[in-house]
Amino acid sequence: xxxxxxxxxxxxxxxxxxxxxxxxxxxxxxxxxxxxxxxxxxxxxxxxxxxxxxxxxxxxxxxxxxxxxxxxxxxxxxxxxxxxxxxxxxxxxxxxxxxxxxxxxxxxxxxxxxxxxxxxxxxxxxxxxxxxxxxxxxxxxx
Numbered sequence: 001x002x003x004x005x006x007x008x009x010x011x012x013x014x015x016x017x018x019x020x021x022x023x024x025x026x027x028x029x030x031x032x033x034x035x036x037x038x039x040x041x042x043x044x045x046x047x048x049x050x051x052x053x054x055x056x057x058x059x060x061x062x063x064x065x066x067x068x069x070x071x072x073x074x075x076x077x078x079x080x081x082x083x084x085x086x087x088x089x090x091x092x093x094x095x096x097x098x099x100x101x102x103x104x105x106x107x108x109x110x111x112x113x114x115x116x117x118x119x120x121x122x123x124x125x126x127x128x129x130x131x132x133x134x135x136x137x138x139x140x141x142x
Contacts, residue, residue, distance in 0.1 A: 002086040003028070004075040008060035011096040021076070021084055028074040039075055043087075046074040052115055053131035056100040063095045063112045068103065068127070100128055
């Protein structure tokens with residue numbers, strides 16, 4: 001199956017072919033704890049679960065259509081039934097960013113939305129604040 005791996009530290013996007021989804025996640029350099037989100041029509045993205053809470057001065061980011069993502073990512077496609085399928089050739093142009101200053105500059109220019117978390121309409125977190133949760137210890141995939 002064909003996936004798209006994004007590595008902002010090297011400003012790199014590359015297609016990877018793996019039999020299993022977990023193998024593609026590993027190939028993209030993601031940790032054990034991951035989070036899924038929608039990334040467009042029939043597209044999903046996987047990122048490190050707590051990547052936005054890492055030290056913003058040392059983190060690499062990328063943005064697509066105003067959304068900010070922290071660290072490496074894997075983009076995948078799904079069909080109408082929700083089954084993972086080969087990713088199509090995407091016209092994707094991420095903006096690669098390193099550290100707090102570059103991200104803040106993009107936010108001030110209105111090019112990137114500041115990531116926020118709300119619960120019942122109440123703001124509980126905004127980037128680059130520390131996590132409002134007790135974070136589990138993460139480890140790299142074997």
